[in-house]
Amino acid sequence: MTTRHMPDAVLEILADLSRELTPGERYTRLLQALSRVFPCDAAALLQLHGGTLQPLAIQGLSDDTMGRSFMVDDHPRLAKILLSREPVRFMADSQLPDPYDGLVDSDSLHVHDCLGASLYIDDMPWGLLTLDAMRPGAFDEIDPYDLRTFLRLAEATIKIVNLIGGLRARVEREHLVTQAVVAEQVQLELTGHSKVMQILRHEIDVVALTDLAVLITGETGVGKELVARHIHAGSSRAQSPLVYVNCAALPDNLVESELFGHTQGAFSGASQARAGKFELAHGGTLFLDEVGELPLATQPKLLRALQNGDVQRVGSDVQHKVDVRIIAATNRDLAREVAAGHFRADLYHRLSVYPIEVPPLRSRQRDVLTLAGHFLEMNRRRLGLRGIRLQSAARDALLAYDWPGNVRELEHLISRAALRARASETGISDTRRLLTITCDVLDLPDSVSQATITLPPSVPPDTKPGLTLRQATEMFQKDMVTNALRQCDGNQSQAARALGLDRGNLSRLLKRLGL
Numbered sequence: 001m002t003t004r005h006m007p008d009a010v011l012e013i014l015a016d017l018s019r020e021l022t023p024g025e026r027y028t029r030l031l032q033a034l035s036r037v038f039p040c041d042a043a044a045l046l047q048l049h050g051g052t053l054q055p056l057a058i059q060g061l062s063d064d065t066m067g068r069s070f071m072v073d074d075h076p077r078l079a080k081i082l083l084s085r086e087p088v089r090f091m092a093d094s095q096l097p098d099p100y101d102g103l104v105d106s107d108s109l110h111v112h113d114c115l116g117a118s119l120y121i122d123d124m125p126w127g128l129l130t131l132d133a134m135r136p137g138a139f140d141e142i143d144p145y146d147l148r149t150f151l152r153l154a155e156a157t158i159k160i161v162n163l164i165g166g167l168r169a170r171v172e173r174e175h176l177v178t179q180a181v182v183a184e185q186v187q188l189e190l191t192g193h194s195k196v197m198q199i200l201r202h203e204i205d206v207v208a209l210t211d212l213a214v215l216i217t218g219e220t221g222v223g224k225e226l227v228a229r230h231i232h233a234g235s236s237r238a239q240s241p242l243v244y245v246n247c248a249a250l251p252d253n254l255v256e257s258e259l260f261g262h263t264q265g266a267f268s269g270a271s272q273a274r275a276g277k278f279e280l281a282h283g284g285t286l287f288l289d290e291v292g293e294l295p296l297a298t299q300p301k302l303l304r305a306l307q308n309g310d311v312q313r314v315g316s317d318v319q320h321k322v323d324v325r326i327i328a329a330t331n332r333d334l335a336r337e338v339a340a341g342h343f344r345a346d347l348y349h350r351l352s353v354y355p356i357e358v359p360p361l362r363s364r365q366r367d368v369l370t371l372a373g374h375f376l377e378m379n380r381r382r383l384g385l386r387g388i389r390l391q392s393a394a395r396d397a398l399l400a401y402d403w404p405g406n407v408r409e410l411e412h413l414i415s416r417a418a419l420r421a422r423a424s425e426t427g428i429s430d431t432r433r434l435l436t437i438t439c440d441v442l443d444l445p446d447s448v449s450q451a452t453i454t455l456p457p458s459v460p461p462d463t464k465p466g467l468t469l470r471q472a473t474e475m476f477q478k479d480m481v482t483n484a485l486r487q488c489d490g491n492q493s494q495a496a497r498a499l500g501l502d503r504g505n506l507s508r509l510l511k512r513l514g515l
């Protein structure tokens with residue numbers, strides 16, 4: 001009996017199976033080994049998606065091959081390889097057109113020997129491997145046993161990639177669930193006893209039990225996100241992830257891939273395939289915050305996903321079914337946006353099956369002190385204090401204020417006041433401290449400063465000599481934006497309104513100015 005020797009390249013693939021590599025690295029190393037074991041001028045690994053084959057790794061083919069996809073119906077050679085469980089060879093005189101004609105990096109125009117083999121994972125066709133040579137009869141000497149061995153190794157490599165991908169997705173989903181649970185424990189208290197809050201709680205309870213799409217509207221900082229978290233927590237999906245997307249913070253060119261995912265090589269920078277938020281939210285809830293900022297171009301795709309539950313990764317022809325409940329929020333008047341042609345009417349109706357409006361703080365004055373108490377208690381715990389209370393004049397001041405920034409403004413104001421109060425009392429150990437919040441530490445903006453809050457900076461920018469117009473303009477923009485943000489406590493939605501900009505435009509401007 002003769003003993004066969006494994007080529008080194010095959011041993012390397014076996015070693016790779018237990019190494020930590022990205023899918024792209026695994027596939028490239030597989031092809032490198034392939035072209036060492038079976039000398040060839042070009043090789044490719046293609047994955048089947050519906051009726052299309054997409055290259056995942058290439059050797060000796062022009063780079064743009066990665067961006068192409070090959071419809072099986074248009075390429076009889078590829079169809080023949082796919083249909084056969086045995087390797088298929090195409091000699092120089094084959095009448096079937098070669099899918100790689102013109103793509104092989106070689107001076108010769110035509111491939112003279114071609115070999116292809118289908119790959120099966122769990123008994124299902126997964127894709128294929130191809131080898132091309134310029135020399136006629138180049139593959140005559142290939143030993144069928146070596147080829148079979150290699151193909152089984154290729155299938156094992158693909159299986160490993162799938163298993164790792166599945167595990168990663170599970171870990172990511174579990175992480176999202178954990179985050180959601182932690183967020184619920186820390187922040188899921190919807191404080192307030194006013195009539196409007198009671199009605200809001202009732203609405204949350206009613207809609208949580210259904211799978212209806214909910215559109216939450218209300219001014220900035222009123223608690224829209226908190227309401228969304230309550231709806232999810234009260235629903236049958238509570239044990240699955242609540243996936244958050246801020247539509248205003250997504251750059252226009254990435255919105256689609258963030259929502260729907262992308263395939264490897266779908267665009268420059270897409271070095272690995274990635275699941276979109278829809279897929280991550282499968283079984284759970286997708287919260288589309290600031291949905292009014294979604295670019296018009298992306299709206300039809302979102303509509304299709306909502307209508308059929310079908311999502312398609314960027315760069316792929318395959319549709320995935322997802323089971324996702326949608327909750328959206330906006331501080332815009334979406335009906336008006338529809339009338340102005342900025343938002344699609346059909347999408348608006350899909351999103352607002354059950355509209356919920358969160359009232360501004362000024363219409364639930366009764367809640368101001370309850371909320372202040374809630375935030376004082378949070379700060380007491382965070383700062384490790386024995387107690388913290390409001391002086392009665394400070395209480396009156398809180399009630400008299402108009403709260404343009406709503407609950408978020410109140411929350412930040414109390415946190416700042418607690419810190420100031422602590423700083424003013426030195427020499428007492430933290431555990432014994434009983435702090436009093438006075439009007440002084442509260443430092444509530446008075447009505448005059450409220451009226452001026454949206455004014456642009458009074459000081460003109462420093463127009464240093466030697467600055468170009470562009471540099472001077474940028475300096476001026478930086479000044480205005482920084483001032484607006486400072487005056488709005490860092491709240492971007494409010495600052496955008498003060499500057500007369502869309503929230504999305506402000507996000508982009510901040511990025512451009514490097515702020």
Ligand SMILES: Nc1ncnc2c1ncn2[C@@H]1O[C@H](COP(=O)(O)OP(=O)(O)OP(=O)(O)O)[C@@H](O)[C@H]1O
Pocket residue numbers: 187189190191192218219220221222223224225226227289329331371374407408411493
């Ligand atoms: N009723 C409430 N009880 C306790 N905390 C609240 C309540 N409403 C809002 N908050 C708190 O106020 C802050 C702002 O709330 P949230 O982010 O939900 O507002 P939003 O309306 O989604 O804001 P934006 O319009 O900027 O997206 C959060 O820290 C939230 O926990």
